Amino acid sequence: MKISPFIVCCVLCGGGLLAEPLLLNHIQVIGTHNSYHVRPPDWIFETLGPIRDDVKAWDYTHDPLDVQLDNGVRNFELDLHPFEDGFEVLHVPVVDAETTCLAFMDCLRTVQAWSERHPHHIPISFLLEFKLPEAYLDGRPLKPLDMSMLRLLEDEILTVFPREQIITPDDLRGNAPTLTAAVREHGWPPVEEALGKVFFVLHNRTELRAAYTEEYPSLEGRVMFVNSAPDRDDCAFIVVDNPYSEQIPELLAKNILIRVRSDSRLRQGRSGDTSRRDASFERGAHIISTDFPAGRAHPDTGYVVKFPDRVPARCNPQFSPPDCQARLRKLLEAKQDRRVSDLD
Numbered sequence: 001m002k003i004s005p006f007i008v009c010c011v012l013c014g015g016g017l018l019a020e021p022l023l024l025n026h027i028q029v030i031g032t033h034n035s036y037h038v039r040p041p042d043w044i045f046e047t048l049g050p051i052r053d054d055v056k057a058w059d060y061t062h063d064p065l066d067v068q069l070d071n072g073v074r075n076f077e078l079d080l081h082p083f084e085d086g087f088e089v090l091h092v093p094v095v096d097a098e099t100t101c102l103a104f105m106d107c108l109r110t111v112q113a114w115s116e117r118h119p120h121h122i123p124i125s126f127l128l129e130f131k132l133p134e135a136y137l138d139g140r141p142l143k144p145l146d147m148s149m150l151r152l153l154e155d156e157i158l159t160v161f162p163r164e165q166i167i168t169p170d171d172l173r174g175n176a177p178t179l180t181a182a183v184r185e186h187g188w189p190p191v192e193e194a195l196g197k198v199f200f201v202l203h204n205r206t207e208l209r210a211a212y213t214e215e216y217p218s219l220e221g222r223v224m225f226v227n228s229a230p231d232r233d234d235c236a237f238i239v240v241d242n243p244y245s246e247q248i249p250e251l252l253a254k255n256i257l258i259r260v261r262s263d264s265r266l267r268q269g270r271s272g273d274t275s276r277r278d279a280s281f282e283r284g285a286h287i288i289s290t291d292f293p294a295g296r297a298h299p300d301t302g303y304v305v306k307f308p309d310r311v312p313a314r315c316n317p318q319f320s321p322p323d324c325q326a327r328l329r330k331l332l333e334a335k336q337d338r339r340v341s342d343l344d
Helices: 042-048 053-058 065-070 104-117 132-138 147-160 169-173 179-186 207-213 248-253 267-271 275-282 324-335
Strands: 027-032 073-083 086-089 124-130 198-202 237-241 257-261 287-290
Touching: 027 124, 042 053, 065 073, 065 104, 073 104, 073 132, 073 147, 073 287, 086 104, 086 147, 104 147, 147 207, 169 179, 198 207, 237 248, 248 257, 275 287
Parallel strands: 027 073, 027 287, 073 124, 124 198, 237 257, 257 287
Antiparallel strands: 073 086
């Protein structure tokens, strides 16, 4: 009978009492939206700006993924285009195609190389979104949009990251009947057990998610989690985006990891309005995604999304043990994942 080591991992305290383990769903990290993105050339804005309002939202550049990691980012959003000749990471072909790592495996290799240099880092997560309408604009043939394509994606992940470095649904499920039940009862893995690891989430919620879960609705044997919903058997992670969502308290109580966006379409960066950012932190989302991480504050307003003390993670203000902050600080200092470069 298989029992997950994550589920049984508790720490004996003095007096024989069991301490509540510090879990991944007890902490918050910073992520980046379209983490690969590089601002397109000026002619794009001059030509398309007057006729397409969304072009204004392309006016930002992210540092390479390893530089973002140096600055404390621990979640990446990668837009995938499943071309027949390889998975590519970019936003919109031709008009917004600049990227710091075009080949998906090159993005992964950049993170893996950084991870090898920092083996005790807070877990790094990847949100993988297939941009299918945009991919058709390129004109190149696409891979079949089915489970065979998703297996190829898994193969590329496993080519770069060894299985033991990846947190998978099987690691959380243990003997529970579904992934949802396991997460609700036990939460995510203890932080200390997950240091140095990565995990992946399939962002798409329609045909590709259906293909990925059809045979194994609780993600048995799968490499990736999915962007789920509480009434499904595979619910461990949900993209909410809106930090004001009334869903958040209920999802926190069910130990589901939540990702929100602290800013959208560059509006908060340009205005300097921090209200949505502050709500993202205070309402308890686990991953706060931004276009303006440490090192890339808005040049005019100074808007930036980072933790005050420059650490790569902090305790969730809505859902964590009372002694979380002291324990997390001690853990990060012991594992040398505390220093973050100060570029702002």
